[in-house]
Amino acid sequence: MKRNFLLGSGEKLTSEIMVKSSGGPKEPPYSFAEAKARLSPMATRAINAMYALPSKACPNDEAIVSFTLNPEYIAKSYFPSEILRDFGGELVGSRPKQITPEKRSRNRPVIPTLTTELFVKARRSVFANWGAELPSRPEGTQFSKELIYIEKIQTQQVEDKVKGGANKSDISSFEVVLHANEIEATTHVLNEFGEYLNEIGIDAAFSRRFYAKGLCFIELQAPNHRVTDIATFSLVRAVRQMPQLRMLRPPIRATSQLISEVELPDSPALSSEIRVAVFDGGVPSDHAVCKWVTPYYFRNMAAPTPDFLDHGVAVTSAVLFGHIDPTKGIQRPYTNVDHYRVIDGDPNQNPHELYEVLNRIDNVLSSEEYDFINLSIGPRLPVEDDDVHAWTAVLDDRLASSGTLAAIAVGNDGEGDDTLGLNRVQVPADCVNALSVGACNSHTADWSRAPYSSVGPGRSPGIIKPDLVDFGGVLEKPFIVLASDNKPTLTPTAGTSFATPSVIRLASGVRAHFGSSVTNLGVRALLVHTSVDNGLERKDVGWGRVAQSIDEVTLCDDDTIRVLYQGTITPTKYIRAPIPFPDGVIDGFVSIKATICYKTPVDPHHPGNYTRAGLEATFRPHSGKFKDDKQLHPNSESFFGSATSGITEVELRNDAWKWENCLNAVKRKRGSSLQDPCFDIHYNARFEGGNSPDTDPLDYALVVTVQTKSVSDLYDQVVRKYSTHIRPLQPVFEIPINPYS
Template sequence: MSDRSKQDYMPIIGNGEKMIEPIQKSYGGGETVYPRSYNEAKNRVKKQVEEVKLRIEKIPEEKRMKEVVITLRLNEKFLAKSYTPETLFRQTQLQNIGSRRWVFQKDDELKYSKMHFVKIDQEGLSSFDKILSSDEALLSDSFKNDIRKIEEFSLLDVSEVIQGFDDDWREGAVEFVLHPYNEENDVMVGKFKENLLNQGVQENTIKIREYDDGPTFVSAVVDIKVIKNIADFNPLRTVHPLRLNFFPSLRGSTNDTNLLLPPIGKAISQIKLGIFDGGINSSHPFLTKYSKENKSVNTVAIKEGIEHGTAVAGVALYGDLNQYEANNRIEDPVVFVESFRVLPLSDPTDLDLYEAIDLIEEVVPTRHDIDVYNLSFGPVGPIFDDEISRFTYSLDTLAWNYRKLFVVAVGNDGERPSPYNRIQSPADLVNGLGVGAYTYDYESTNWKRASYSCVGGGREGCKVKPDLCAFGGDSRFPIHLLNFADDKTKLLSAGTSFSAPIIASKAAEIIGRCNRFTPLVARALLIHSAKNPNLVDEQIGYGIIDQSVDDILRCDRNRVHIIYSNSMNPTGLAKLPIPLPLNISISSDVHFSWTIVTLSKVNPLHIEDYTESAIEDTFYPHSKKYKFTKGNKSKILNIDLDKIKIQELLNGGYKKSSLPATNSPERYQTELARRNDLKWDTVVKKWKRMKVNSLERPFLVLHGMGRNGSSNRIDYAVVVTINIPKYAGNLYEDILNEFRILEPIEIKNRNEVMVPVK
């Protein structure tokens, strides 16, 4: 940015967190309706307990532990975390060790509820049965109500263990997920491994990774007979296939002459972007000064890996090479690539990626100078709602522990029939960005989702996937890439492998050019800046990003963005004033939009409750208008203008709301989202259009929520946009003049992040 353009540039406004105020809010709820009486529920559960005890006796000793895992399935009315039968768990020997979604048919309709995995031995079951047979008067109401929530008490069916296998699957790599057994975990894993070996599985294909307070992941190469024979191993939670295309094909790649000249290399950027891939040609004239090869897996690099990794690194540094005019010299890139080769693996037949994940888990905690990482590879095949892969769990945990941003390609199977066109792991992570690809319609030249780009939805905790899309090209409009072999030719190709580093590079640049911005703020800004004519959908998520970082960080005279970045406790409340000037005189509508992004600790044992924290938001347009209610009657009145009427209502038994009247803005909803309202997602994006006379000192209230016993602080970033198209003056200046605690963010220009080469 030149000095002159910088003078005309209106940077995004910060310090929104300094406006935040504490607040109190009252909550109420209606009476819970249970599907059956306690006596009916008790008799039902007692019968099911007896059936489970008989089934346990038939499980071979080598396929179970002393404590057996049983499913406790709740009625569909009790899906919310608040309905977890905690009293039942406390007053019996039923140990809750996880949960996931339960899908079942009832009254010719598909229903969704939750199944809890509980661990208990035969003595504990007998004790539970004895409690159920005791005098009802001796039991607490909360215990009896927990029993009334239960729909089914049973063992997990084999069909619920085996997930994601095609009808023609016969042999290959799979991932087993085992329940946690704490101090007995080694014994349990030993039994499981022995079962595999006894069925002829080669020991050198078996890999085991355990996580504290989490599941055990086991990968192995097996055939279909092994799957069927081991699916009834009681501590086994699930098994799903692992498919890996090590280096996603450079789709229909062709070579073309490269008429561009490499940068001179007078200065090197201080902004670093980590790339996990197949390695790079570090001597390539376009890479040699702007990238570095770091610690790699203990294997020899291969041509396909270097070709893919070099192309990905080139996009991160320069974007689509087709954007530059022929015979021009490219500017020194604004980011520097730190490459980590994680492919190929030491065993060419090894399809589980555990070796690659091990290196990622080793690198990320030690590289304090890298905030953003790109991953353009991963297992092939759609994600599963009811289980999490080790790869996804690993990235989500690293993002939470070290406050990093992972940007992941969603995969190139978008042309397959549903559900095989769904996004692929680890793009389903909830603490990062899953990136799809867009291209152009040949007839209209308007942009559209590239047909190969995998679609959503995402999993619980981040339903909207892909998060974003960037240009990935197709056969008619290919993306132009660096050729690893030389700088005289370039590759013409397409794929989400190349749209992801475009987003990763922008995220790194946002953080590097704004000292006060964190990876969480960068993630919020990118999602907030995305453009989708449908607001949001499962094709392109929140939309496409085709703007430069300068555009993302820019305000206009009548369109202003404000950043709030802070933390809160679970159950905490915070009031975020929206800085709308008080005495605006306009006739046009005011357009609001806001994006809230949080970091959440994740729990792989509770897939239905995967995110342990979230923020619920409520929009209050007018700080003086309150709701007054009496029974089913309600009125909204202005506390300044309607004082006499309000006093009459209060005298007549009406009650005033604790906060001003609110309304519900537009937001993305799917069938499940309408039920859950996406309230446990790590991303919230909403829009609201209002008449100016219905606004006065509008604000948001954020409500922190924790579950699974979480007491961790919730980090969040909020971007609010106020857009008044017909505003006569300068909205940007009016906001800064009236709300003096706010100030423009200091944005470094390119020269300020570059270090001259001596």
């Protein structure tokens, strides 16, 4: 039987090109004189507020000044570098903020708009001198040019630092976020913060803490009525109740096991090369799955609870076997699994559990390199637009510098209060360097989001969250897994906890199928590319439900080609990625679908400018069409912009879409309008919202599918035409047909 395999080595078609920059000067909303007149009184008020702080609350006499940018100046090219240098302060973070500016350029009406608030650390005396000199500054300098970028100057308000409400107990466990990197924190900030806390009657040890770039996350036990006093310390960015670990209980509970005993396969895992890790509640060392699973635990852990073992075995079962159909045999696993028990005790009774669990996970990821990891646990905390949680910051930083593909469950709070955002995806499913996975209610064509599955959007960038959904079970049709009994028995369950390892199973199956010719980043791009959204909203299902069999990812029909490009690009460079196309003009319509994914370093202290890397892909459909003879490259048109359907302008920001590290869209065009179509891909790099000194190349994966009913042998024509560059990827292992495909 003829099989049209996925085409690989698309990167051999690419070449570097030159592109001239364009764009003229921007008309400012304020003149320099207006900017000085507006901002000078604000600076004076901010100075007074800083000097009103207790001396103990200002370590090294330093405080935080907030510079809010005018919304028309949030692009990295308008970053106020000279203002910050002249000010003599240190940029320590930023956050997105919605404001209504006083004016807009060209006398347009003002509207509420999302912008960026910069946090700058400086000695109080330095800021006082700067503010006193501001009214007399001359025009005609870079300083005067950048001053019009600033909409507002103030100190960070204490009430803005306190997140959520306190519980009813007298003493709470808080998470405190400080503007301090590891060197600053250990040399002086923590000592001075501790002295300040002692002054207000709080004894702090700071024994549990994490660092992520310019942030220090601390666990602190304190009286609830002192939360405002804690937030008064000048270098505190945020204070929140320490969220609890998500309880490992599915949204539906099994009343009985479906089958008293089942037979597991005798065969070893298909691939012994691919490494998969699960972080969860544990697997008994004598369980039947230990034929393919190696259980690990950490020293000084309490005995696991039955609920946690049930969850750990169920998640691991989903990685090995997916959803089990009791009427069919259980398939041979694609890979072996290392299961790390990272939870002990009851999180409701142990306020320290959240940081201990993250520390265990981080220790493993810092010492072991896995191809895939599954995380069905995390804080019970919806994503916040203006702050990044320690779990997200630590994991994203680890994943950015490794080849690991992580899948993270979005949580089961999808029926929470929408107006309060309590139904949004939960930390750390807002990681941009991982796949966040929600649940749908069926394998059949009429599927939809499972009601319990938490919804998006994520932050911007990282707004398409969940990335994907997969079957997670519902009461009427549960997800079937192995129970934690000594003898292998089946039990029904449901939740995003099980949809997530099901996606990892598919991902590891694709890798096992093709071996090292497909990278883990390429696997991510393929899973997104071959998903189907059923016309549902992005906030509910992300890019859509993953393919229901490996064949859907790896095989093409005769009238279709699918090409995988896996390459690198350096900052400021442009590469042209031709789309393989047959000779001659195609009658009728042609569908072109494209997906591009890459991993990116992150700046967790700048959530609105979180991703440091951005790839812009410009679509050029016809090599012979130019607007005029001065144009260097063929006409372009929007391609990935269509993927923003249903996402508001405020959510996207004017400059944010090009900083999303996963783009996916489809375009339908007449065949006569296509000739040598291509994508021109440009790599932008930024650092803390401004221009970046980075010169390291960036790995990317691009998948393009072309389909037309007008050319019945499209696949064969393209393979012949491009035989010296691209080739069908040959399987290393044959994968059995999926039981529910």
